[in-house]
Amino acid sequence: MKAPRPAPGPAPRKPRRRIGRGALMLIAALFASSALVRFGSGFALALDSAEATEPATETAACIDDQGVMALYTEVQTRERKLAERETVLSDRSKAIALAEKRIEQRLASLVEAEQNLAQTVTIADKAADEDVTRLVTVYENMKPKEAAPLFSAMAPEFAAGFLSRMRPETSAAVMAALDPKVAYTISVIMAGRNAGAPQN
Incomplete structure (x- = not known):
């Protein structure tokens, strides 16, 4: 008869790897780059705010790119054309309003003239009817x-x-x-x- 095997004990622990110097250097580099990015963005914002406070004439004078100047000129031309069109439309709307007012006045005059004519025709018809009635009376007598x-x-x-x-x-x-x-x-x-x- 064979002897019983001894119960297995806990598995031997693997030795932990020590964090090397390379990982520490990587973390330090990440912190340094983060600080540089923050510093650079703050510096850029400061430059933008300083440029925004400069007069518009100096900004326009600093533009040297021909493409940007051409675009600026085209925008100015379009703005001028739009202003001219707005003026034309405004003049047309004023002319239309004036024409509508004159038409309303003429219509009112025509309505008044028609009413006067209707009254005149009624008076003339009544007078003619009275004349015919008199003639009928004369012929009957x-x-x-x-x-x-x-x-x-x-x-x-x-x-x-x-x-x-x-x-x-x-x-x-x-x-x-x-x-x-x-x-x-x-x-x-x-x-x-x-x-x-x-x-x-």
Whole structure:
């Protein structure tokens, strides 16, 4: 019978590597470069702020690059053109506003003239209607034999207008005293006046 094997003990520890001098040098170099970057950025900011405080004329005078000067000239040209266009647009808008104001004034004048004309036409129509009513009254008071020659001399349309406004018995008496051809023509005109009117 074999002898039992002894229980395994803890594994032997590997010796730790010592941090070499190279790693320390690398960390020191990183700190130094970080300090240099911070110092350089602060110096650059100080230079930028100092340049920003210089007058604009000195800055423009320091520009020597031809490309930058050409770009600056082009920007100035465009700004001038834009200013000219703004002036033109402003003048046009003022002209349009003035034209609109004149058109509104003319429209107001036309509306007023139309109203005056409508009033004048109404007055003239009323006066003409009153004149025709007076003439109808005159013709109605005449004897049919005396009125017949007047109606024979009138244009048939004109005579038909008077006879249609007269009382039916008086109109009939005047028509009876007229020449039959004239009376027939006037009758046709009087009958056809309302032929095209709607029946309902």
